[in-house]
Amino acid sequence: MTKPSRIKPPLGHDNGWWWQQAAAGKLVIQRCSACQALRHPPRPMCGECRSMAWDFIESSGRGTVNSYTVLHHPQFPGYDYPLTIILVDLEEGTRLTSQLVDCDREDVSFGMAVEMFIQEDEDGFKIPVFRPAVKELN
Amino acid sequence: MPVSLKNEAAIAGIGQTAYTKHSGVSELALTCEAVSNCIDDAGIDPAEIDGLVTYTLDSSDEVEVARSVGLGDLTMYAKINYGGGAAVGLIQQAAMAVATGAAKNVVVYRGMNGRSGQRMGRGVSGDIISSDLIHWSWYMAYGMLTPVSWVTLIANKYMHEYGATSEDLAVVAMTQRQHALNNPAAAGYGKPMTLDDYMNSRLISEPLRLFDCCQETDGACALLITSTERARELKQKPAVIRAVTQASTQGQEQMTSFYRDDLLSLPEMELAARRVYEMSGLGPDDIDAACLYDAFTPEVIMQLESFGFCGRGEAKDFIKDGNLTLGGRLPNNTHGGLLSEAYIHGVNNIAEGVRLIRGQSCNQPQGVEHVLISSGVGVPTGAMILGSS
Ligand SMILES: [Zn+2]
Numbered sequence: 001m002t003k004p005s006r007i008k009p010p011l012g013h014d015n016g017w018w019w020q021q022a023a024a025g026k027l028v029i030q031r032c033s034a035c036q037a038l039r040h041p042p043r044p045m046c047g048e049c050r051s052m053a054w055d056f057i058e059s060s061g062r063g064t065v066n067s068y069t070v071l072h073h074p075q076f077p078g079y080d081y082p083l084t085i086i087l088v089d090l091e092e093g094t095r096l097t098s099q100l101v102d103c104d105r106e107d108v109s110f111g112m113a114v115e116m117f118i119q120e121d122e123d124g125f126k127i128p129v130f131r132p133a134v135k136e137l138n
Numbered sequence: 139m140p141v142s143l144k145n146e147a148a149i150a151g152i153g154q155t156a157y158t159k160h161s162g163v164s165e166l167a168l169t170c171e172a173v174s175n176c177i178d179d180a181g182i183d184p185a186e187i188d189g190l191v192t193y194t195l196d197s198s199d200e201v202e203v204a205r206s207v208g209l210g211d212l213t214m215y216a217k218i219n220y221g222g223g224a225a226v227g228l229i230q231q232a233a234m235a236v237a238t239g240a241a242k243n244v245v246v247y248r249g250m251n252g253r254s255g256q257r258m259g260r261g262v263s264g265d266i267i268s269s270d271l272i273h274w275s276w277y278m279a280y281g282m283l284t285p286v287s288w289v290t291l292i293a294n295k296y297m298h299e300y301g302a303t304s305e306d307l308a309v310v311a312m313t314q315r316q317h318a319l320n321n322p323a324a325a326g327y328g329k330p331m332t333l334d335d336y337m338n339s340r341l342i343s344e345p346l347r348l349f350d351c352c353q354e355t356d357g358a359c360a361l362l363i364t365s366t367e368r369a370r371e372l373k374q375k376p377a378v379i380r381a382v383t384q385a386s387t388q389g390q391e392q393m394t395s396f397y398r399d400d401l402l403s404l405p406e407m408e409l410a411a412r413r414v415y416e417m418s419g420l421g422p423d424d425i426d427a428a429c430l431y432d433a434f435t436p437e438v439i440m441q442l443e444s445f446g447f448c449g450r451g452e453a454k455d456f457i458k459d460g461n462l463t464l465g466g467r468l469p470n471n472t473h474g475g476l477l478s479e480a481y482i483h484g485v486n487n488i489a490e491g492v493r494l495i496r497g498q499s500c501n502q503p504q505g506v507e508h509v510l511i512s513s514g515v516g517v518p519t520g521a522m523i524l525g526s527s
Contacts, residue, residue: 007283009275040397041276067295067401070344071287074259079281082344087291087396095397097291099280110298127279 004077005123014044021056027116027128028056029094040094061116062133063088066095068108084108088130102131144417147233148369148376149524151180151245151362152489157323157480160254161356169198169249170206172358176245177207180362181373187362189214189241191228193248193483195221203247214241220392221258222433222476222514225484226522230382232363242364248485249358257354258481259284270392277394286351286434288393289516290343293436295401297345300451302439304345306458308336310435311349311477313462318474320500325353326478350435352476359485361492370527377495380508380525381417385410386518393516402451407444407512410521415446418523420508422446425523427494427503428468428510429487432475437515438462445510445521464501472501484513488522495526 009019021028030042034051045052071083084100086108100108101119113133120126153176155161155168177184187209190200200215214235218224232244252258282288296302311331318326331349339348369376387405389398398405415421422445430441439453447468448456461467473479473490480486491509493499507526513519 006281007275007278009279010271012272014269015272015275041273067291067298067396069287069290069294069346070341071281072341072344074284076281076283083281085280085282085287085291087295097277097280097282097394097396110295129280 003122005121005125006078006127008125015042018042022118022128023126025118025126027059027061029059029090029092030054030056038092038094040096057092059090059092059116063090063114063116063130065100065108065110065112065114067110068100070105070108086114086130088114099129100131101129107132142417143230143233143237143382144380145366145378146237147363148366148378148527149229149361149488149492150364150369150372150374150376151176151182152360152492153177153179154323154359154482154486154489155357157325157355157357157482159356161251165249165251165255165358166198166202166206168251168356168358169203169247169360172249172360173203173207173245173247176360176362179374182243182362184208185210186243187245188212189232189235189244191216191218191231191244191246193217193221193224194219195483196248196250198247198249214244220514220517222431222483223517223519225431225488225513226382226511226520227384227513228485229361229363229379229488229522230384230520233379233382236363236365242368244363245360246363246485247358247360248483250482251356252481253354253356255356259286259351259354273392273394284343285393286343286346289434289437290346291396292401292516293434294345296436296440299402300454302436302454304337304347305333306439306454307346307350307435308333309457310432310438310462311336314432314471314475314478316463317472317501318478321473321479324474324479325355326474346434346436352433352481353478355480355482357480357482359482359489361485361488366527375496376527377492377524378527380420380523381414382520382522383410383413383417384518384520385413390518392518395516404440404444404515406519407441407515407521410512410519411445414510414521414523420523425468425508425510426506427472428470429475429491429512430470430510431484431487431512431515431519432471432477433481433514435477438470441512441515464503469501469503472499472503487511491524495524
């Protein structure tokens with residue numbers, strides 16, 4: 001029997017392209033073609049100017065932890081517990097929820113710098129997650 | 139045609155089942171029992187019921203309830219969205235119907251095998267690609283599958299910024315458990331909770347523990363809404379609807395409004411507060427007791443600020459002074475609430491609001507003129523003020 005895997009997102013018109021970019025190794029942010037406003041989670045229309053034209057930019061993957069929680073219970077198959085969930089402020093200005101990995105529980109903090117990498121699950125599913133940012137050497 | 143719902147309608151009947159962990163009957167059966175009890179409580183003929191309102195999440199369709207209970211011809215039926223965010227929205231729908239003549243006597247209900255059947259705490263799943271499913275999928279993929287996981291991202295931020303602690307959350311949990319000790323219908327009846335008990339309860343979604351989370355319950359609760367005039371002719375003292383509103387604000391998502399600039403407040407609850415105070419002509423000082431929605435303890439703390447009982451960041455101090463207890467400034471959830479009575483998606487909190495106006499609470503404070511009641515937190519929500527006639 002294969003190990004249970006995480007619940008996969010359904011791939012609809014409004015979100016499938018984002019996961020395809022993740023599968024290609026990129027964390028992307030939807031951008032309005034008319035007013036250039038960035039938005040996440042993706043939606044079909046720009047709430048700023050009502051344009052339905054959009055493209056996307058690739059995020060640097062750098063951000064800071066706006067908030068977090070560590071999940072203990074209930075435990076669902078396909079996830080490792082304790083499971084640290086973070087709300088990340090990306091340096092481009094949008095936010096997303098994700099998972100913090102390679103980080104001890106005691107080391108998680110508000111405002112900590114994190115960086116994205118694409119994690120490949122055992123079943124081949126690729127998903128953007130974060131780890132503590134490596135301090136750049138001068 | 140009235141231009142305001144103020145004082146147009148009243149809650150004239152309440153009915154409930156036993157609240158248990160295993161009902162052994164269908165959700166429809168629970169609902170029928172609660173609706174039937176509600177009709178008897180009001181002293182009205184079932185044939186006079188011509189409107190029904192419930193939750194989109196409810197499994198008992200209006201016509202099934204009408205057939206089973208033997209209700210009359212229906213001229214209005216509706217389902218309100220967003221889980222516990224629907225709660226007082228049911229009353230708004232019913233009050234609008236009564237005020238416009240769309241229906242004369244409306245029963246609102248919620249019946250659920252919330253413990254033995256579909257457990258809210260067990261999380262979400264789905265296979266139809268709707269905007270709703272795509273919304274949840276941003277969180278499902280990462281393992282955020284439960285209401286508590288969504289709520290805690292906001293709650294932890296609030297606690298960090300304002301210095302609220304687990305001891306503060308415990309005040310909410312313990313106060314409401316204390317109330318439940320006098321309520322034989324409550325899950326917390328006969329089960330006192332000490333600070334040690336609270337601190338020793340298992341971590342669920344840090345920093346929230348088991349005792350920060352509401353009960354999962356089998357049971358049903360129903361309420362009858364009719365014109366204030368008619369309510370005066372029925373058996374019980376009317377709980378007059380001074381004001382009621384739904385509320386959803388910019389950047390609103392269902393449980394996951396993580397993308398607003400300010401994450402330290404509840405903008406939709408602030409909108410609900412402005413609306414009910416304006417409609418009723420009342421303010422926080424006029425509110426004698428409350429049933430603030432309490433699926434999770436931090437929700438109570440944050441709402442005290444939304445409704446103006448204290449300033450931003452001050453709720454932890456407000457509750458430390460005993461203000462949520464029976465002798466305090468704002469006795470809250472005097473039946474035990476969702477935390478310690480039962481989780482009937484907030485309808486049971488409305489029922490307690492009605493009992494407080496009637497003078498029938500198991501923990502009845504003196505001189506209750508106005509009670510504030512809110513719908514679910516973190517979702518499109520609403521609020522209501524009930525008054526004595
Ligand atoms: Zn735009």
